[in-house]
Amino acid sequence: MRNSWAFAWGGLVGILGGLIGLGGAEFRLPVLVGIFKYHTLQAIIINLIISLVTVIFSFIFRSGVVGLEDVVAHLATILNILAGSLIGSYVGVSYATRINERQLNRIVVIFLVFISILLIGHNVLFSVESWPIPDLLRMSMGFVAGIAIGIFSSMLGVAGGELIIPTIVLVFAIDIKLAGSLSLAISIPTIMMGLFKYRNQPRFKEIKLEREFLVAMAFGSIVGALIGSNLLKYVSSSFLYVILGTILLLSALKLAHHKSAA
Numbered sequence: 690m691r692n693s694w695a696f697a698w699g700g701l702v703g704i705l706g707g708l709i710g711l712g713g714a715e716f717r718l719p720v721l722v723g724i725f726k727y728h729t730l731q732a733i734i735i736n737l738i739i740s741l742v743t744v745i746f747s748f749i750f751r752s753g754v755v756g757l758e759d760v761v762a763h764l765a766t767i768l769n770i771l772a773g774s775l776i777g778s779y780v781g782v783s784y785a786t787r788i789n790e791r792q793l794n795r796i797v798v799i800f801l802v803f804i805s806i807l808l809i810g811h812n813v814l815f816s817v818e819s820w821p822i823p824d825l826l827r828m829s830m831g832f833v834a835g836i837a838i839g840i841f842s843s844m845l846g847v848a849g850g851e852l853i854i855p856t857i858v859l860v861f862a863i864d865i866k867l868a869g870s871l872s873l874a875i876s877i878p879t880i881m882m883g884l885f886k887y888r889n890q891p892r893f894k895e896i897k898l899e900r901e902f903l904v905a906m907a908f909g910s911i912v913g914a915l916i917g918s919n920l921l922k923y924v925s926s927s928f929l930y931v932i933l934g935t936i937l938l939l940s941a942l943k944l945a946h947h948k949s950a951a
Contacts, residue, residue, distance in 0.1 A: 703913020
């Protein structure tokens with residue numbers, strides 16, 4: 690039964706990943722902690738593993754809607770943000786493994802609330818014209834944003850898409866649907882760096898005992914990513930962001946309650 694629920698939750702979050710261009714980890718993290726009762730650091734590592742599966746398949750499935758040639762045409766943008774995110778991801782793991790469970794929980798809750806506000810207010814955010822800035826400054830902003838994204842990715846077990854997409858849209862003036870695919874391309878190596886850094890942690894070795902759970906949730910994520918990618922042409926992104934932001938805010942409140950009850 691537990692693995693069936695893992696598949697179901699993996700599928701639900703995978704739909705969000707395929708639809709928007711996210712790993713869906715921000716929604717999965719409260720589920721892993723609040724419903725499946727994993728310790729926060731365990732949940733973060735599991736989240737990274739499932740996120741990696743989700744973003745890889747979301748990227749593949751979305752290529753039928755957002756062509757690979759469009760992604761390749763913006764390779765410079767990908768490499769710009771990725772250079773920073775790999776550094777941030779490497780640094781973030783060190784912080785996550787040094788602070789205690791209560792502090793880590795607090796950071797997770799604050800991050801979830803911030804992202805929910807970002808999603809709910811996306812109409813205002815994306816209505817702003819791209820900033821008229823010199824190319825060198827644009828590259829510097831992308832690099833610095835990448836570092837921050839990488840830190841959050843490895844610390845919280847997320848792909849960082851909610852931060853990557855606004856950065857691409859505002860700083861590099863790229864359409865939001867294409868930004869979603871670029872975000873996935875940036876997220877894949879960023880997540881891999883985080884997992885590489887976690888590999889020697891005791892919690893990582895414990896995760897190996899959860900193989901059946903991981904497979905069930907990962908398979909559900911693949912199915913969900915396929916569904917979400919096919920819905921990309923039909924669902925209003927504007928409406929969807931508001932709904933997802935609201936769900937995420939409720940998830941943050943649930944996680945905060947779980948923390949205080951612990």
